[in-house]
Amino acid sequence: MFLSANRSTLLGRKIELSATLSKGLLILENLASSPTSKGLTAIASEADLTKSNTHRILVTLKKFGFIQQDADRNYRCSMKLWKLGNTVLTQTDLPGVSSLAMRFLADSCNESVHLSVLDGLEVLYVDKLESDRPVRAYTQKGGSSPLHCVATGKILLAYNYRHLRSSVAAKLQRYTSATITSPKHLDKEMECIVANGYAINCGEFREEVYGVAAPIFDPTGNAIASIGISGPSTRLTIDTIEKLIPKVVQAGKMVTAELAGLQHTFRNE
Template sequence: MFLSAKRSTLLRRKIELSATLSKGLLILENLASSPTSKGLTAIASEADLTKSNTHRVLVTLKKFGFIQQDADRNYRCTMKLWKLGYTVLTQTDLPSVSSQAMRFLADSCNESVHLSVLDGLQVLYVDKLESDRPVRAYTQKGGNSPLHCVATGKILLAYNYRHLRSSVCAKLQRYTSATITSPRRLDKEMESIVANGYAINCGEFREEVYGVAAPIFDPTGGTIASIGISGPSTRLTTDTIEKLIPKVVQAGKMVTAELAGLQHSFRSE
């Protein structure tokens, strides 16, 4: 009789733990999809939970680094979620998944192609296809560039701006006369990038190098990488860039579709 009662208690505890986890995941998804931070009352109302239950979950999520509070004591997600997503991404071998799109872009544009991810407050080039032209933009696979002044970096910054703005705006270093160093101007640039679906670099990191990039989305809609081209300004003129934008955007959509297909395959196994 005692063992049966003990087993029943353990079962109830497992069910309670599952319920608690469900509440935590529900709140986490709610915050991750919100463009602004939220207060306790709003979170509890949207999750259909009591304030006391919601507060306990928020305290736990904050303790483990998944959320943080701003100056108004409202809650928002941290970059830890992105880091978890990036860990999963690296297990899918992003360069292999993106190889067809990169080759398409190289053949279509005949310029150097970059595949990039976030690396702190910089962009990391995880793969590259060099242009076969004698004069080309120089970057190195495994190398870094500032987020706010290269095309692939500006894409990653724009789509993760809510989490990165304060850190990036505190260090807006000037590299050329075209580098954006005003937080207000950067705000407008990021808004425009998200609205248009692509980013352009007009000599903002190196004066004679221009580029254009597009986002790569994971199956949940998060921007986990970017793909783009770069080349000398003598070839990548404003008119040329305008003609190449659809190709770059198409390449981003190709990788996004590949990642969605991978997720479907994993779920089917």
């Protein structure tokens, strides 16, 4: 009789923990998808929980670094989610998944093609196809550049701006006369990038290097990587970039579709 009661107690605790975990994950997803921070009352209402239960979950999420509180006591997700997502991304053969799109883009423009991911406040070049033209862009596989002044970095910054804005805006280092160094200018640029679906670099990191990039989305709609081209401004003029934008955007959509297909395959295994 005692053993039976003990098992029932343990089962009840497991069910309670499972329900709490489910609610915690729902709250985390809700905050991650929100463009603004949220207060306790709103979070509790959306999670269909009491304020006391919601507060306990929020305290736990905050303790483990998944969320943080602003000065107004509202809650928002921390960069820990991005770090975890980036770790998962490194376990995916992103260059392999992107190889066809990169080759398509290289054949379309005959300029250097980059595949990039976020790395703190920089963009990391995880793969590159070199142009066979005599003058090439000054980047290499495994190298990195500041987010705010190269095309593949700007596109990732724009689609992750809510989390990165304060950190990037505080360190807008000037590299050329075209580098964005004003937070207000950066805000407008990021807004335009998201509206257009691509980013352009006109000599903002290296005066003689121009580029254009498009986002790559994971199956949940998060911009996790970018694909783009770069080359000397003598060849990659503004007029040339405008003609190549559809190809760059198409390449980004190709990789996005491949990632969606991989998730579909995993679900059916």
